[in-house]
Structures are given as structure tokens and as C-alpha cells.
Amino acid sequence: MDYVDFRSDTVTRPTQAMMAAIAAAEVGDAARGDDPTVNELERRAAELVGKQAAVFVPSGTMGNLVAVLSHVSPGEEIILESAAHMYNSEGGAVSGLAGAVVRPVTAPSGVLDPDDIAAVIKGEGKDNVARTRLICVENTHNAAGGTVTPLATMGRLHGLAAGAGVVIHLDGARLFNAAVHLDSSAADICRHADTVMFCVSKGLGAPVGSLLAGDDAFILRARRKVRMVGGGMRQAGIVAAAGLVALGDPYAQARSDHCTAGVLAAGLAAIDASLVVPQNVQTNIVNCRLDAFPELVPHFAVRLKERGVLVLQSGSVARFVTHRHIDEGAVERGLAAVADTLQRT
Numbered sequence: 001m002d003y004v005d006f007r008s009d010t011v012t013r014p015t016q017a018m019m020a021a022i023a024a025a026e027v028g029d030a031a032r033g034d035d036p037t038v039n040e041l042e043r044r045a046a047e048l049v050g051k052q053a054a055v056f057v058p059s060g061t062m063g064n065l066v067a068v069l070s071h072v073s074p075g076e077e078i079i080l081e082s083a084a085h086m087y088n089s090e091g092g093a094v095s096g097l098a099g100a101v102v103r104p105v106t107a108p109s110g111v112l113d114p115d116d117i118a119a120v121i122k123g124e125g126k127d128n129v130a131r132t133r134l135i136c137v138e139n140t141h142n143a144a145g146g147t148v149t150p151l152a153t154m155g156r157l158h159g160l161a162a163g164a165g166v167v168i169h170l171d172g173a174r175l176f177n178a179a180v181h182l183d184s185s186a187a188d189i190c191r192h193a194d195t196v197m198f199c200v201s202k203g204l205g206a207p208v209g210s211l212l213a214g215d216d217a218f219i220l221r222a223r224r225k226v227r228m229v230g231g232g233m234r235q236a237g238i239v240a241a242a243g244l245v246a247l248g249d250p251y252a253q254a255r256s257d258h259c260t261a262g263v264l265a266a267g268l269a270a271i272d273a274s275l276v277v278p279q280n281v282q283t284n285i286v287n288c289r290l291d292a293f294p295e296l297v298p299h300f301a302v303r304l305k306e307r308g309v310l311v312l313q314s315g316s317v318a319r320f321v322t323h324r325h326i327d328e329g330a331v332e333r334g335l336a337a338v339a340d341t342l343q344r345t
């Protein structure tokens with residue numbers, strides 16, 4: 001069957017321009033700093049986020065892990081939102097590999113409340129507590145439905161962290177989606193973070209890779225950790241070339257994906273108002289709530305799949321993500337599948 005795939009923006013396949021860039025890529029041994037295409041991608045990434053330097057890594061998970069390894073010693077604490085990708089979906093790496101003590105703080109909207117954070121930061125002092133070293137902010141927040149942390153909130157978090165000698169790491173897997181929603185730039189957001197990871201392999205459409213950026217001293221430490229976890233790559237210019245195409249205009253696809261998500265959300269709400277509040281959809285993720293259809297919850301994703309539509313379901317929330325391969329026709333197919341599934345319950 002020919003499926004419409006709403007599961008994630010990670011399913012995007014490289015564009016023709018990316019394939020051409022891959023074929024023409026100049027390469028070298030990236031782990032020795034010899035790959036000109038990787039070097040150019042790292043330079044461009046640092047420029048876009050307004051940091052001194054960046055390092056190219058195979059995945060967002062590795063970028064986040066390397067950030068934690070570079071900022072935190074075993075037994076020190078990191079603060080994370082309790083539905084954060086780094087906490088729930090990266091194999092426990094921050095504890096299992098970096099030895100960090102995790103302090104989850106709940107924010108159902110995905111936007112950390114600076115007052116909640118101020119209440120749990122632990123500074124120097126007693127030697128029986130895990131000292132807080134790092135706050136991780138996820139912007140946009142995946143599980144909360146692609147929600148965006150406003151610049152003012154980022155600023156408050158950064159201010160209170162700096163006052164306590166704590167560092168902010170931004171999990172910006174979908175950083176450019178956040179920037180588009182804020183009508184701002186990636187650099188404006190990253191001004192309020194010490195380090196940032198963003199992915200070229202999601203809505204930006206490149207096949208592989210993420211960039212971790214920060215100041216020169218941080219990136220020097222990070223490069224050692226990348227080698228430690230096996231992320232040192234050789235002729236990685238092959239994939240970096242596609243990343244460079246993605247970073248030509250990293251905002252354009254996000255703008256289009258957000259419009260598509262808006263149409264999808266409005267269509268779902270027209271089928272049944274309980275499914276989604278369109279005004280709450282900020283970027284390219286639409287969380288469709290099935291609370292009004294408990295009998296459907298165990299089967300919803302399966303029923304949609306039978307109708308050629310793939311979504312990711314977790315409990316009573318079905319996630320629809322818009323991306324390069326989701327056009328008007330795909331949205332129509334998705335909506336028709338949902339309407340049909342609801343009608344037959």
C-alpha cells in the first residue's frame with residue numbers, strides 16, 4: 001500500500017539537490033579535521049546559531065549525550081522537563097552513560113516555568129546533595145506537541161541559571177521550527193543557551209546528522225567526548241553535503257510545514273472538536289486527543305494504517321507530524337481516514 005506517513009519528520013528522504021551535493025561532495029578524514037565539507041557544515045551551523053564553533057555528530061541523541069558528558073560529572077544533577085526527549089527517549093543515556101542525576105520538572109505545555117526551576121536548583125554548599133550543573137530546555141518540545149518556549153522565558157531561565165553557576169543546554173532538534181513560530185532567528189533563541197544541539201535529519205530533510213554548538217572551549221571538550229562515544233566519522237562529507245543544502249534556507253520548509261499542520265488541525269477539529277484545539281498547534285506537530293473515544297484508543301493507529309495512514313500513538317494521543325512529503329492531498333487522505341475511523345466506532 002502507498003502510505004501517507006505522519007509518524008515523524010525523520011521519515012523525510014533527501015531532495016534532488018541533496019543527492020546532487022552528495023555525489024559532488026569533497027571529502028576527507030573528518031575525525032582528523034580533514035573533511036572540507038564537514039568543516040564547512042560546522043562553520044555554517046555555528047554561524048546560524050550565533051556560537052563560536054560546532055561539531056557534526058551522527059544523531060541528535062549523540063549530540064545531547066556529548067553535551068551532558070561535556071558539562072556534567074557523574075553524580076551531578078541535570079534538570080529536565082519530565083516528558084523531555086532526553087529523559088524519556090534516549091535510552092537513559094544521561095544517567096546510564098554520563099552518570100548524571102536527573103531531576104524531572106513537569107510542565108504539561110512543554111515550557112519550563114522559571115519559578116519551578118528556581119525552586120529546585122541546588123548550588124554549592126552541603127556536600128550531601130547532587131549539585132545542579134545543567135538545565136536542558138527542549139524547544140520545540142516534541143511530546144507536548146511541538147510547543148515553543150518564548151524568548152522571554154528562555155531569557156529568564158538563562159538569567160537564573162547564570163546566577164546559580166548552572167549551564168543551559170538547548171535540545172533544539174527542531175530549532176528552526178521554534179524560530180519560525182517566534183518570527184525570530186535560531187541565533188536569537190540560542191542567545192539564551194550556552195550550548196545547543198539541532199538536527200538536519202528531521203524537517204530539514206537531510207539523511208543523517210546533528211550539530212552541537214557552543215563556545216570554542218566547549219567544542220574542544222565536546223570533540224573528545226564525540227571520539228569517546230564512537231562518533232568520530234571518516235568521509236562524513238558525504239552526508240554533511242546534504243546538511244549544507246538543508247542549511248541553505250533552514251526556515252523555508254518549517255514555514256510550509258506549519259501551514260500544513262494548521263490545515264490538518266483545522267480539519268481534525270471540524271471532524272470532532274474534541275480531537276484538537278487548532279490554536280494550540282504552533283509548529284509541525286499535531287497531537288490528536290482521543291479522550292472522547294475511549295473505545296478507539298487501543299486500535300486508532302491500526303485502523304488508520306488499514307486506511308493507508310501512519311501515525312504514532314501513545315495512549316490516548318495520536319501524533320501527526322507534517323513535513324516535506326505531506327502535501328494537500330496527504331492531509332486530505334489523513335482527514336478522510338480519521339473521519340471514516342470515527343464513523344465506524
Ligand SMILES: Cc1ncc(COP(=O)(O)O)c(C=O)c1O
Nearest residue numbers: 059060061062085138142171173
Ligand atoms: C526533541 C528531540 N531531541 C532529540 C532527538 C534525537 O534525535 P535523533 O533521532 O537524531 O537521535 C529527537 C528525535 O526525534 C527529538 O525529537
